[in-house]
Amino acid sequence: MTASTKKWWLWLVLALAFLVPLLRPVLPDLVSDYRLFLVSTMMIAAIAVLGLNLLTGFNGQISLGHGAFYAVGAYTAAVLMDHLNMPYWLTLPCAAVVCFMVGYLFGLPALKLEGHYLALATFALALAVPQILKYKWLEGLTGGVQGIVLNKPEVPFDLPLTEDQWLYYYILIVMVLLYWAAANMLNSRSGRAMMAIRDYTIAASTMGIDTSLYKTVTFGISAAYTGIAGALSASAIAFVAPDSFNIFLSIKFLIGLVVGGIGSLVGSVVGGIFYVLVDNSAQALSTFAKNDLGLQFDLSAYTVFGILLIVLMYLMPMGIVGGVYYLVQSLRGSLRGGRAAQQQAAQKQPAAR
Amino acid sequence: MVTSRRVFVGGASALALLSGSSSAFAQKKYSDGATDTEIKIGHTGPYSGPASSYGQIGKTIEAYWKSVNDAGGINGRKVKFITLDDGYSPPKMVELVRQLVEQEKVLCTFNTLGTPTNTAIHRYMNQKKVPMLYVATGASKWGKPKEFPWTMGFQPDYHTEGVIYAKHILANVKDPKIAVLMQNDDYGKDYYEGFKEGLGKDADKIVKHVTFEVTDPTVDSQVIQLKDSGANVFFNIATPKAAAQAIRKAGDLSWKPAQYLNNVSASVGSVMKPAGFENSQGIITAQYLMDPTDKQWADNADMKGWVAWMDKWMPGGNKADANHVFGYAVAILMHETLKKCGDDLTRDNVMRQAANFQKYKLPMLIPGITINTSPTDYYPIQSVKLAKFSNDTWELFGDVMSAEGA
16 A cells, blocks of 8 residues: 555655646746755756665665766866767766776675775775765866866757756756666665665575675666766756865765655655755845844854754654654554554553653 | 856856946846845964964954944845954864855955965865955955956955065165065065066166064074175065064164065054164064054044944954055945945946946045955955055055056
């Protein structure tokens, strides 16, 4: 029953996502290019968080360095577009392959590292990548600190869309495909093997699961997802530079993951959306507190963001999706519980908890 | 609004032809962001992240507009200054600037900070034909009116400064053998390119050129290499921390070349003092703004005005921080530009007025340096004055120098 209601929800959201941009003639202000661009950046963040979730949520490996794969994906796309004039849509599979290989190779030595040690190793990766991009020998390719300026994707087939509308649909389609692929993978034997490794590695290996293979491949797939997000962002922003991929980016993905819900696909999407939304509203709140409430001291956007995060973690320790699920369950529970209590009262039996 | 913007399409050179009529403010004309009562200006700055020390500039500018509004605004209109935190991140910058242009509908953006961040929005702003004025970066790419007629820089670009040092070396050092320490990024390269251009056919006088990364903990080994080259001139292209280390190391090695230090690191408090005054004597740099710690300006009317303004509008602000001087000066230039626009607050008139300054004496510039722009010259400040470090402060000497004149 829950599966079918979930499906129903997803289809509704999907239909809305496809139809809303077409409402522009009716609601030009609400569906502005800027808003669509903002939603596009949310979807990009969602894909990146989805990638991290495959690794952390479903396979139990912690990464503080997914910004590195995001950067590799973005640069792969940018270099291919800039040097080889490759069309933007063709850069996605290339970025995916490159990031899969980087992730897989990084996963090999990282196998020896567990938990916090793996987190530190990935953290180092995230710190190193922006420096590597500036390296002398790579400069001809990456443009060094100056980065690479790109063109925005053009609308194909003379469709009556603006650049931002087209970008929105392009990213939406990619996200839906990746989501579908991830959902199918997790529902398969491989997915169950991934989760078995997360829950109890030794038990999984005694059942004949090749844990090291699964771990490295998961690392690769996770990196590929995040790399695709990076490639999409290179198209959307039309510029890449080492400064775009600082350590905060990796932390962002982690926040999106934890806030959305670890080990939940829907949670990844919610986390990506949440991050962009709250990051922006934190700034608006901070200016609001200063200018309209007349607060004497500066409340920086990061302070507001931090407060929001702490509040959220207290209210919904399982992430937003976990929290909503819990809320729905307890509401149902109290309804059922109420009925049960009446029955129990009728039967004069003590209530079982 | 969209149509009115399209009507005014035209390169700055074409606009220049119309500038003769700009003095006649017959009727009121507005683009997005301007009304009878308000002018909306957008700004982003690094209030958080790796470059957050520059966040002070944005705060100073914000305080400046408050003081302008308090005095009645510009031609009766209040300035609505919207400043956002870009964290020195290019993607964030794109998002915020689109918010400013498309949602807030600002008349122009002003003094957005950083080379990578501004590069990310450079093309967008010019496609949208929104003025992107007086950006806070010294890269030389902000003054290209032909390709980018809607973008203008402010400070002397690094390239020009490099040319000036080269000319001074050729004129004053006998048989120069030059060693260059360079930060390995676009800022360092801009200086170095200009320096080589200034040397011209004497570029082979550079006997050693070593680089370092901004993340390197020290530059000791680089300085040792430079000393071993037997050079008698040392050009120090480094941000404050590395610049101070290099000066100190040269002193420790008893290497006594003629030293040239880029303006970026000409701070007494954060470079010369930690490097040791005994090691810093005789170092030459270029300046264009009055240094608030320099006692020779204590009785200067501009400086007094700035101090009084700081006391009233930024109480508690650090008066030794040159970022406050920078923000104050650049905000006055924006103020002056908007004042000149009169009642024609269209985006193309804003650009036309910005490209129409002749020998404007901007407060806080070193006497003799003025703002000069034209439809083909998008570099407002192109002159500097050289200064020599002596005892515990900079002493200006010689004439005002510019890349063309020197």
